Amino acid sequence: MFSSLCRYNAPRLSRMYSAKTSATCTTRQDPNKPKPKTAIVMLNMGGPQNIDQVGDYLLRIMTDRDMIQLPMQSKLGPWIASRRTEEVQKKYLEIGGGSPILKWTNSQGMLLTESLDKCLPEFAPHKHYVAFRYVSPFTEDAFEELEKDGVERAVIFSQYPQYSCATTGSSLNAIADHYKLRPIPRHIKFSMIERWATHPLLARVFADRIREKLLAFDEEVRDDVLILFTAHSLPLKAVSRGDTYPHEVAATVANTMIELKLKNPHRLVWQSKVGPLPWLQPYTDDSIKAYAKQGRRHIILVPIAFVNEHIETLHELDIEYCHDVAKEAGVVHIERASTPNAHPTFIAALTDIVKNHLRSGPAVSKQFLTRCPHCVSQRCHKSKEFFKSLCSDSYNTQEPFVPPPNMPKVIITEASKA
Ligand SMILES: C=CC1=C(C)c2cc3[nH]c(cc4nc(cc5[nH]c(cc1n2)c(C)c5CCC(=O)O)C(CCC(=O)O)=C4C)c(C)c3C=C
Numbered sequence: 377m378f379s380s381l382c383r384y385n386a387p388r389l390s391r392m393y394s395a396k397t398s399a400t401c402t403t404r405q406d407p408n409k410p411k412p413k414t415a416i417v418m419l420n421m422g423g424p425q426n427i428d429q430v431g432d433y434l435l436r437i438m439t440d441r442d443m444i445q446l447p448m449q450s451k452l453g454p455w456i457a458s459r460r461t462e463e464v465q466k467k468y469l470e471i472g473g474g475s476p477i478l479k480w481t482n483s484q485g486m487l488l489t490e491s492l493d494k495c496l497p498e499f500a501p502h503k504h505y506v507a508f509r510y511v512s513p514f515t516e517d518a519f520e521e522l523e524k525d526g527v528e529r530a531v532i533f534s535q536y537p538q539y540s541c542a543t544t545g546s547s548l549n550a551i552a553d554h555y556k557l558r559p560i561p562r563h564i565k566f567s568m569i570e571r572w573a574t575h576p577l578l579a580r581v582f583a584d585r586i587r588e589k590l591l592a593f594d595e596e597v598r599d600d601v602l603i604l605f606t607a608h609s610l611p612l613k614a615v616s617r618g619d620t621y622p623h624e625v626a627a628t629v630a631n632t633m634i635e636l637k638l639k640n641p642h643r644l645v646w647q648s649k650v651g652p653l654p655w656l657q658p659y660t661d662d663s664i665k666a667y668a669k670q671g672r673r674h675i676i677l678v679p680i681a682f683v684n685e686h687i688e689t690l691h692e693l694d695i696e697y698c699h700d701v702a703k704e705a706g707v708v709h710i711e712r713a714s715t716p717n718a719h720p721t722f723i724a725a726l727t728d729i730v731k732n733h734l735r736s737g738p739a740v741s742k743q744f745l746t747r748c749p750h751c752v753s754q755r756c757h758k759s760k761e762f763f764k765s766l767c768s769d770s771y772n773t774q775e776p777f778v779p780p781p782n783m784p785k786v787i788i789t790e791a792s793k794a
């Protein structure tokens with residue numbers, strides 16, 4: 377049974393976006409909205425909205441030295457990008473013509489700010505700004521827009537739950553670069569949420585997503601289904617440098633298993649390697665094949681480092697692994713857990729994270745200010761100094777993080793079901 381692919385309808389993009397998309401494209405048009413007081417800047421890498429954007433998107437990724445360091449990068453990066461373009465364009469065509477990441481980020485932003493307006497009236501009105509690293513709406517545009525809107529405070533909120541210097545770190549460096557070229561708006565109080573891998577409601581939403589799919593298995597095998605958590609891999613060079621991403625992903629996995637309260641076996645495996653250098657293993661496709669050989673033929677794949685659907689889930693997991701690889705390996709039944717998307721518990725998680733942050737900070741965490749043990753990048757050093765100064769007026773940067781006393785209360789509103 378290869379039902380993930382059959383049952384899942386890849387969301388079709390309702391319209392093609394122009395080259396430059398507003399950072400607040402779904403909220404900007406409303407003239408009745410009051411002037412925002414608090415900006416929620418949602419950092420992510422972004423994905424191409426149509427296949428014409430794929431070439432430039434890949435070029436930006438492969439030439440970003442925060443993302444990956446290649447030998448002779450100025451030549452090898454563009455070469456890998458152009459060699460990959462046609463193949464990646466085909467994949468985007470197979471999932472509806474582009475990445476749904478903008479659609480999901482906007483839905484999450486709208487639901488989050490609605491919910492914040494209700495529970496934090498002292499900071500309202502809140503407005504979300506989408507800040508993508510490699511495609512429009514770009515990070516720089518989001519900051520220009522929030523300055524124009526005249527906000528009083530801005531929360532820089534990474535949408536990667538687990539921090540990596542390659543992903544969130546790269547977006548933050550782009551903000552530091554942006555303000556090298558223009559005056560820093562000192563009247564705005566800036567602060568940052570750069571990681572939230574261990575938030576209890578994140579584990580709860582992943583556990584819900586797994587339970588949804590466990591029900592599709594026959595009762596006799598349900599307790600033995602192998603839960604295969606899968607995350608985007610990372611070059612081994614970055615792991616050896618001390619990037620925190622692998623252990624933060626493992627922490628989300630552990631919390632999810634605790635929340636599930638099930639005795640099913642589980643493992644963490646890695647997907648989406650790019651380029652010639654060695655990356656963190658075991659790879660997801662190899663693991664499916666190897667487990668099938670060992671006789672483990674009932675599997676759920678759980679994308680644990682993505683909060684919304686995109687090419688890595690809709691194509692790599694659903695089409696390549698759940699369908700092609702699993703079928704060939706003789707897997708009897710494989711399912712793929714949905715990503716959080718607009719699940720009400722996920723919106724409650726985002727709300728709780730921002731609420732705790734705005735109420736008790738810190739504006740910038742000590743964890744962020746500490747570099748990887750083997751980091752030699754002056755860019756990282758300068759960017760951390762920049763954020764220390766940018767966020768210093770907002771709260772006491774020395775204030776320790778106070779985790780919520782108990783499991784936060786989940787207030788489920790009539791948020792749209794994913
Ligand atoms: C070049 C090196 C890359 C590193 C390191 C890397 C880390 C990394 N990426 C994500 C999340 C996503 N990556 C996505 C696509 C994507 N990633 C890379 C390269 C690296 N990623 C490329 C070249 C691409 C484009 C697609 C492809 O060519 O295969 C996406 C999908 C975006 C979308 O379609 O909407 C996500 C999400 C994480 C979490 C991560 C970890 C450190």
Ligand code: FES
Pocket residue numbers: 541617619746747748751752753756757
């Ligand atoms: S590479 Fe991690 S802080 Fe520089």
Ligand SMILES: [Fe+2]
Pocket residue numbers: 608648
């Ligand atoms: Fe990636």
